[in-house]
Amino acid sequence: MRVEIVAVGTELLLGQIADTNSQWLGEHLAANGLTSQFHQHVGDNHQRMVLAFRTALARSDALIVCGGLGPTQDDITRAAIAEVMNVPLERDEKIIDVISAMFASRQRSMPENNLLQADVPKGATIVPQTRGTAPGLICPVGQKVIYAVPGVPYEMTDMFERAILPDLLERQRLTGVSSVIKSRVLRTWGTSESALAQALDDRFDSLDDDARMTIAFLASGIEGIKVRLTARGDDEAHAVSLLEAEEKTVREIITRELGDIVFGVDDETMEVAIATRLLERKLTLGLAESLTGGLIASRLVNVAGASSWFRGGVVSYASEVKFDVLGVPEGPVVSEAAALAMAKGARRVLAADIGLSVTGVAGPDSQDGQKPGTVFVGLATPSGEQVTALHLPGDRPRVRSYSAISALDVLRRELDATHV
């Protein structure tokens, strides 16, 4: 099943908003063994929408249209699909009842505009709305199909999982050709994409003739470099077993060539990796942040339940805050000594088991004789203190972001190595 995605909206063409829907759909189609060979963006224009939909149906088996189902004059996806189906629009009274009831439950009356959302191409099946006012549509076109879903991401994802994906998988099953794709992401920090690629070069070559397994690298900024393994199996169990064997091989190669750089898998971010380790050992953490300015703290509190291991932090942006609040001795604040004193200060002031600190130069100018990108990470634990010096590339926001994940990785490695 080749599934094309068409995202509708002039704002996409003008670059006013990013199209996150096509990316999300592409990922979820692939994860379910469905192929997507083309995506399109088209504006809110009837003729051009019809052209885009016809182009898609000519080269794919199914088409998912995102957007243009709302209640305003711009929302003309329904009419464009009706033209492609060569059928009239018919007003569905049941949809009107549902939308009226939604407005009534908020003690508001339904604006007239919303009637448009009840216009349905003849022969289409409704996907009931649960999160917004616009229902989705399943529209047969010969042996092919057009799905229409709202452009609002959380309405779209709900309808895709609830109705579109099951319908696609059933159509796929009827074709008799099926395979299951499974993938796993190994998250790494502390090496370059080319070093990773070089370490896995032989493995890469050995996979070349075997389309069942692919390895890809994704440089993901402050989330590190991801190694994505994708297996295509005859069924779920087959795909999983291929994937597990490959993960084992790849992990062995990475660890042998580059050391302990894999910090998590799939959605396991660095902050989740830290949370897991601290929880296991019943340790609490306090931060002292200078150039990162609260970035580390704000990443940590994204983890649900952070209050059981995260005490808090001091954002010591001004030097006097380092001296007065954290007890750092007066002197250059971008230095190993300052980083150590900040970590000890955070541990003491915040009454935490572990103090982690970052001081450095985000740029563009040098400070205390240190160049932009120079960063010191201090760590104070019940068993001692240490400082790590880093030299990070990039502009001001990048140095700051890299500092945040690098500091957390210093803590992760220490926790893994020494069982603090």
Place this chain on the structure above:
Amino acid sequence: MRVEIVAVGTELLLGQIADTNSQWLGEHLAANGLTSQFHQHVGDNHQRMVLAFRTALARSDALIVCGGLGPTQDDITRAAIAEVMNVPLERDEKIIDVISAMFASRQRSMPENNLLQADVPKGATIVPQTRGTAPGLICPVGQKVIYAVPGVPYEMTDMFERAILPDLLERQRLTGVSSVIKSRVLRTWGTSESALAQALDDRFDSLDDDARMTIAFLASGIEGIKVRLTARGDDEAHAVSLLEAEEKTVREIITRELGDIVFGVDDETMEVAIATRLLERKLTLGLAESLTGGLIASRLVNVAGASSWFRGGVVSYASEVKFDVLGVPEGPVVSEAAALAMAKGARRVLAADIGLSVTGVAGPDSQDGQKPGTVFVGLATPSGEQVTALHLPGDRPRVRSYSAISALDVLRRELDATHV
């Protein structure tokens, strides 16, 4: 001139990376009066690339292809364009010299693969590379044209501005039809999209027949709701004058109907708005953050020169940190009293002119008898203290992000209203 964008790469179809290039190009084409009616994504497959390029040329005047110009076996954009042009590829020795020299300057020898980057469709013009190894291409196809640029954003943007855009504008000039598009974004916080739309409803209707001016709303999450005014003028001066008149009208309507909700224009974020006001009055700021966990601080330090007005912050995630570090009296920490004490504590501990605090419930559970979304913002200035209670919608990350910008907006309004 209708310019279509085709982004090449299987990783785009699989959703492994976001296509930021089409958005950037769409925005920059529009800003230069060039129309973009369609975008496509296509994978690294010769036949399908040829199909996508032919589809684009059939419905647009020019095509910008992003990606597939690198040195690996996957990089087949050159060959696909040659097929569409119906010409052979020819190896350009001068390109080889340039790439060899790049490698030599890094004291490395050029891998054989890089020779592929010197293969050029016969009749194409080279766009010299300045940031990467891949040159770009300008490929005439009858009266139409295909541009090929690398997929790496900072190589792509450089080539677009240096060579592609000037070529497009020259082609546009030769058609004798030209106009200049200018837009301005008014950034607002503190109202809903529908309230804004309702306030501007009459203005909207009066523009309906006048394609020279458009108004659009963009709900931009923690950046607020943006009102984008776009003017199409005969030349630069005409577009600017249309835009300025419209901005004046729209600002008057918004202020009359909804009050002081416009905090910035164009790229002026809330943190920049705060920075400007604090700098003007030579005031310093200190923070006490609970549920926002450093998010406010990390936004503020993104502003260059923040050290002249931002002292730092205390991330008092654990209640004991509120009591021990900030001097908050023991008691419920999600309360007006705690918010006030935190703001005063931040002002004192961080030796700042102004203390701003946030405490509240991010969810999913209630705390201190308060529901998720309940947030108190405390403000302590030389002239007194105040607390604002907020009730914010959404899940945990959303409540936290909304709290951050809402707290900064409380400070902005106070600075504007009282000249602290």
